[in-house]
Amino acid sequence: MARAKHVIVIGAGFAGLSAATSLADKGFRVTVLEKNAQAGGRARVFQDSGFTFDMGPSWYWMPDVFETYFGRFGKKPSDYYQLVRLDPSYAVIFGADDAVNVPAGVDNLQAVFENMEPGASRRLLDFLKQAAYKYEVGINQFVWKPSRRVSEFMSLKLLQDVLRLDVFQSFSSHVRKYFSNERLLQLMEFPILFLGATPENTPAMYSLMNYAEISMGTWYPMGGMHEIVKAMVKLAEEKGVEIVLNHPVKQITVTNGSARTVETYQGAFEADIVVAGADYQHVDSKLLAPDYRNYDDRYWNSRVMAPSSLLFYLGIDRRVPRLQHHNLFFDEDFGQHAFEIYEKPQWPTKPLFYVSAPSKTDPGVAPAGMENLFILIPVAPDLNDPEETRERYYELVMDRLEAYVGESIRDHVIFKRSYAHSNFIADYHAFRGNAYGLANTLRQTAILKPGLKNKRVNNLFYTGQLTVPGPGVPPSLISGLVVADEVAKEFG
Ligand SMILES: Cc1cc2nc3c(=O)[nH]c(=O)nc-3n(C[C@H](O)[C@H](O)[C@H](O)COP(=O)(O)OP(=O)(O)OC[C@H]3O[C@@H](n4cnc5c(N)ncnc54)[C@H](O)[C@@H]3O)c2cc1C
Numbered sequence: 001m002a003r004a005k006h007v008i009v010i011g012a013g014f015a016g017l018s019a020a021t022s023l024a025d026k027g028f029r030v031t032v033l034e035k036n037a038q039a040g041g042r043a044r045v046f047q048d049s050g051f052t053f054d055m056g057p058s059w060y061w062m063p064d065v066f067e068t069y070f071g072r073f074g075k076k077p078s079d080y081y082q083l084v085r086l087d088p089s090y091a092v093i094f095g096a097d098d099a100v101n102v103p104a105g106v107d108n109l110q111a112v113f114e115n116m117e118p119g120a121s122r123r124l125l126d127f128l129k130q131a132a133y134k135y136e137v138g139i140n141q142f143v144w145k146p147s148r149r150v151s152e153f154m155s156l157k158l159l160q161d162v163l164r165l166d167v168f169q170s171f172s173s174h175v176r177k178y179f180s181n182e183r184l185l186q187l188m189e190f191p192i193l194f195l196g197a198t199p200e201n202t203p204a205m206y207s208l209m210n211y212a213e214i215s216m217g218t219w220y221p222m223g224g225m226h227e228i229v230k231a232m233v234k235l236a237e238e239k240g241v242e243i244v245l246n247h248p249v250k251q252i253t254v255t256n257g258s259a260r261t262v263e264t265y266q267g268a269f270e271a272d273i274v275v276a277g278a279d280y281q282h283v284d285s286k287l288l289a290p291d292y293r294n295y296d297d298r299y300w301n302s303r304v305m306a307p308s309s310l311l312f313y314l315g316i317d318r319r320v321p322r323l324q325h326h327n328l329f330f331d332e333d334f335g336q337h338a339f340e341i342y343e344k345p346q347w348p349t350k351p352l353f354y355v356s357a358p359s360k361t362d363p364g365v366a367p368a369g370m371e372n373l374f375i376l377i378p379v380a381p382d383l384n385d386p387e388e389t390r391e392r393y394y395e396l397v398m399d400r401l402e403a404y405v406g407e408s409i410r411d412h413v414i415f416k417r418s419y420a421h422s423n424f425i426a427d428y429h430a431f432r433g434n435a436y437g438l439a440n441t442l443r444q445t446a447i448l449k450p451g452l453k454n455k456r457v458n459n460l461f462y463t464g465q466l467t468v469p470g471p472g473v474p475p476s477l478i479s480g481l482v483v484a485d486e487v488a489k490e491f492g
Contacts, residue, residue: 008275009023015465022484031244046313139208142446166204166205172202186330249264308383312397313416322406394418468482
């Protein structure tokens with residue numbers, strides 16, 4: 001019997017684990033080399049003072065993609081973790097005495113919409129109808145395309161679909177055809193912020209995100225988001241994948257146009273095929289000799305990155321009744337904040353921010369009677385993040401948070417840790433300290449994204465949030481599956 005080809009996957013984030021599992025399932029021998037002591041990449045977890053903190057993602061959207069992922073291997077998410085649907089899905093805070101709980105379910109949301117703008121409940125259904133179509137075509141067809149050739153998109157049906165997808169119209173003008181109330185517009189534009197660009201620069205196609213959020217719901221895996229990683233690691237190991245932690249890769253050596261050796265500080269690993277799930281720019285610019293890079297520095301420096309984040313993980317010694325599980329503080333002008341992220345990158349004057357309190361749903365993530373808080377301030381990439389700056393924002397956020405909850409939080413903090421650009425760089429080799437990869441602008445969509453195969457090294461592939469289909473947990477899972485299919489087509 002022929003020897004199984006050996007694939008080295010660099011990085012045990014969602015994309016690397018997904019690619020590794022799929023490749024092992026297809027009969028390859030797979031070794032994952034991960035820099036950190038824990039799998040999960042940006043979705044790692046840490047415990048301190050009795051609290052369990054998810055370090056990155058907190059929104060579980062598109063449950064169908066997770067079903068598809070585990071379904072590929074004859075499994076279901078419920079084989080590994082228990083999902084609960086959040087209701088309200090989230091709260092939007094417009095001011096200290098002014099908040100809207102966004103209920104789960106379209107019917108309930110219609111009532112909220114009608115209350116804010118007469119006629120908006122019917123228009124919400126119209127909006128969701130077109131968004132459902134975009135979700136169907138976008139998530140069930142487009143994101144599964146490896147986007148290596150324009151010809152992949154050259155069927156008449158697909159071209160018709162592209163036109164109906166509104167790729168050339170901005171989300172901002174699209175949503176204004178349905179609603180005019182400022183708050184409704186903010187509610188509808190909020191999911192777009194996940195894509196790392198302003199609604200003006202995001203194609204209207206991404207109203208599929210509203211469909212995902214409103215019609216499919218906001219979910220939470222009991223135990224926290226890292227439960228997904230644990231499930232994926234278990235499945236990968238069941239398939240025979242070997243995951244080697246604490247092994248940062250320092251070089252990929254190319255011989256006669258093929259990547260043959262992956263070198264770590266602990267030793268070298270021979271490979272027939274290499275799939276890089278670490279940040280694309282890091283692999284391309286730091287692990288390969290210049291002759292083999294897919295893109296030069298000019299290319300990378302001209303990319304529009306999604307924002308970075310300043311994060312605070314807080315353990316509070318009491319419950320905070322006024323908070324929901326997800327809380328969006330839209331109590332300042334988004335235009336100004338967006339300008340300071342995208343147009344003139346700088347630390348923001350009055351940022352919007354987000355507070356997650358998973359202990360509202362999950363008693364396991366905080367000691368009894370206490371609250372686990374995760375605070376995220378979206379900020380421009382490439383900023384210096386000294387302690388004084390972080391502290392300034394801590395105080396700013398606390399002022400607004402305390403004004404809203406009507407009680408002191410600062411006095412009850414028994415655990416505090418901050419995390420920003422320099423941590424993203426140190427932990428993940430994140431280009432410019434980015435949190436969510438490349439922004440999903442029209443010029444960085446599908447074949448216009450960094451390609452998933454190296455042009456000069458015949459057995460080197462890329463996966464993860466900087467290549468197709470893009471940032472977010474569901475797209476990263478898809479990215480791994482798509483690249484595994486491409487590897488199998490060429491080397492299976
Ligand atoms: C704060 C934050 C909040 C987010 N919120 C959400 C959310 O609510 N919902 C959602 O869907 N998405 C969210 N995202 C986005 C989502 O987490 C990412 O898109 C996804 O985790 C990216 O997965 P990945 O596998 O592409 O990359 P990563 O998770 O970064 O994995 C890459 C891996 O490669 C490793 N690596 C890097 N260099 C090397 C090297 N030289 N050698 C070996 N290994 C290396 C890294 O350590 C890492 O483990 C959030 C992200 C962040 C940061």
